[in-house]
Amino acid sequence: MSLTLAWLRHDLRLADNPLFQFETPPEQLLCVYVLDRAWLETLPGLEAARIGPARLRFLWESLIALRGELLRRGSDLLVRVGDPVMVVAELADRHGASQVRVRRDAGRDEAQQVHRLAERLGEGVALCQPDSGLLLDEASLPVPVAALPGSFSAFRRRVERAGAVSAALPAPVTLPPWPEAAPRGFPPLGKVCSRAASWTPDKRTAYRFVGGEAEGLARLDHYLWQSGAVARYKQTRNGLLGADFSTRFSAWLAHGCLSARQVHDAVRAWEARHGANESSGWVIFELLWRDYFHWAARQEGAALFGPRRLPPRSDAFRAWCEGGTGMPFIDAAMRELAATGWLSNRARQNVASYLVHELGVDWRLGAAWFEHALIDFDVSSNWGNWRYVAGVGRDPRGHRFDVLWQAARYDPDGAYVAHWLPEIAVLPPGSGRHRPWTVAPEHFALPLPEAPGQGGQAGARQSG
Numbered sequence: 454m455s456l457t458l459a460w461l462r463h464d465l466r467l468a469d470n471p472l473f474q475f476e477t478p479p480e481q482l483l484c485v486y487v488l489d490r491a492w493l494e495t496l497p498g499l500e501a502a503r504i505g506p507a508r509l510r511f512l513w514e515s516l517i518a519l520r521g522e523l524l525r526r527g528s529d530l531l532v533r534v535g536d537p538v539m540v541v542a543e544l545a546d547r548h549g550a551s552q553v554r555v556r557r558d559a560g561r562d563e564a565q566q567v568h569r570l571a572e573r574l575g576e577g578v579a580l581c582q583p584d585s586g587l588l589l590d591e592a593s594l595p596v597p598v599a600a601l602p603g604s605f606s607a608f609r610r611r612v613e614r615a616g617a618v619s620a621a622l623p624a625p626v627t628l629p630p631w632p633e634a635a636p637r638g639f640p641p642l643g644k645v646c647s648r649a650a651s652w653t654p655d656k657r658t659a660y661r662f663v664g665g666e667a668e669g670l671a672r673l674d675h676y677l678w679q680s681g682a683v684a685r686y687k688q689t690r691n692g693l694l695g696a697d698f699s700t701r702f703s704a705w706l707a708h709g710c711l712s713a714r715q716v717h718d719a720v721r722a723w724e725a726r727h728g729a730n731e732s733s734g735w736v737i738f739e740l741l742w743r744d745y746f747h748w749a750a751r752q753e754g755a756a757l758f759g760p761r762r763l764p765p766r767s768d769a770f771r772a773w774c775e776g777g778t779g780m781p782f783i784d785a786a787m788r789e790l791a792a793t794g795w796l797s798n799r800a801r802q803n804v805a806s807y808l809v810h811e812l813g814v815d816w817r818l819g820a821a822w823f824e825h826a827l828i829d830f831d832v833s834s835n836w837g838n839w840r841y842v843a844g845v846g847r848d849p850r851g852h853r854f855d856v857l858w859q860a861a862r863y864d865p866d867g868a869y870v871a872h873w874l875p876e877i878a879v880l881p882p883g884s885g886r887h888r889p890w891t892v893a894p895e896h897f898a899l900p901l902p903e904a905p906g907q908g909g910q911a912g913a914r915q916s917g
């Protein structure tokens with residue numbers, strides 16, 4: 454009796470998932486997701502868990518949805534909390550798996566886990582690690598991972614010269630049956646983390662993320678076909694308020710409820726009907742950034758994260774996390790992040806730059822806080838973008854944003870700041886909502902920092 458164990462990680466979908474594509478289907482299929490117990494433990498230095506309640510809730514929603522789809526196809530899903538390697542190795546052993554399939558991930562921990570699993574699996578158990586979720590597989594990359602160009606532009610040119618992205622694979626109609634003796638089901642979220650079970654985004658949010666493949670496909674349908682927002686993406690993508698200024702696909706992509714190829718195919722289908730424009734092309738361009746960060750992370754390995762031990766939290770870092778720096782544009786964004794689990798790209802760039810270049814805090818603390826707080830946390834995109842802003846690694850220039858200039862450009866009437874900092878909303882538009890020195894200091898938890906451009910700071914103007 455041949456049995457395949459599909460170990461799901463950040464690939465919680467049926468369509469375009471190589472874990473569920475078989476040349477010769479096995480006689481039985483056991484699908485497992487293991488929430489790493491270590492993600493729930495408080496990280497020394499950060500004083501928060503690696504996975505926060507917002508992401509945990511989205512993850513559970515995605516798992517429940519996936520289980521429903523698997524059951525409909527004659528299979529099931531077993532979810533456990535523990536050490537993923539121990540759980541998977543034990544299940545493979547107990548149920549006599551001849552093959553274990555797991556997506557090849559970029560993170561240090563994910564790679565180490567597969568390495569440990571390979572050592573524990575019995576002889577004769579094949580370990581299969583396909584790429585999944587990206588535009589390009591390793592085999593279709595125009596360069597070996599070890600020779601990945603140092604800049605995104607060079608990578609993009611090579612990819613565009615090399616040609617097409619393969620089409621997404623359809624979801625299987627049926628799946629091999631579940632092994633009779635195997636356990637099923639999963640613990641209720643309330644038992645895993647009560648804060649996640651009761652977590653809801655702040656009512657001021659313009660958009661509520663719900664996990665699962667069907668929800669991801671519904672968002673894709675809305676952004677392309679229902680609202681047509683994709684036609685204006687290039688003009689709106691730097692927005693701060695509203696539901697449709699950017700795609701919001703990130704959460705489903707990060708958990709693998711959608712693959713980049715599904716988005717690519719949908720955009721190409723939309724272009725075939727409505728005609729390609731700069732905006733539709735720009736969505737693909739951004740997905741290529743995502744691929745680039747993935748391959749860069751694969752190339753960098755453990756170096757992506759810098760030294761493992763985080764430095765201790767400083768008052769400045771704590772104030773940044775809590776949205777209490779005294780710089781309204783930054784504080785509004787950090788409060789939005791805490792209240793919703795999501796931030797626009799423009800806001801992410803600004804808060805990252807402010808932490809590193811103005812407050813002088815180690816970039817790794819910022820990346821670790823984002824890992825805790827974001828619903829759409831993706832190891833390569835998060836740690837890669839933080840390195841990019843901080844100027845660590847492949848691009849040592851660093852990207853410093855003049856926060857006041859950015860606020861004036863992207864939030865000219867202070868509506869974003871007023872939305873997330875109600876204490877400042879009492880000030881009329883144009884009264885200098887972005888200028889902390891015009892606001893009474895008692896509104897802020899900490900003394901106001903010096904404004905960039907004063908006290909000798911360069912404050913390079915960036916709008917890109």
Ligand SMILES: Cc1cc2nc3c(=O)[nH]c(=O)nc-3n(C[C@H](O)[C@H](O)[C@H](O)COP(=O)(O)OP(=O)(O)OC[C@H]3O[C@@H](n4cnc5c(N)ncnc54)[C@H](O)[C@@H]3O)c2cc1C
Pocket residue numbers: 690699700701702703704706707736739740742743746796797798799801802805823827829830831832834835836838839842
């Ligand atoms: C400091 C910092 C940390 C970040 N951390 C993450 C993270 O953990 N997870 C994550 O998915 N993105 C991360 N990003 C990238 C980007 O901010 C988000 O992907 C984007 O804001 C998500 O919103 P959206 O789906 O509406 O994006 P859109 O603007 O609609 O873009 C479409 C898709 O392209 C991809 N994309 C866009 N910009 C980037 C980028 N700079 N890097 C990589 N992929 C990109 C995403 O998959 C996104 O869903 C980070 C950016 C910064 C500056």
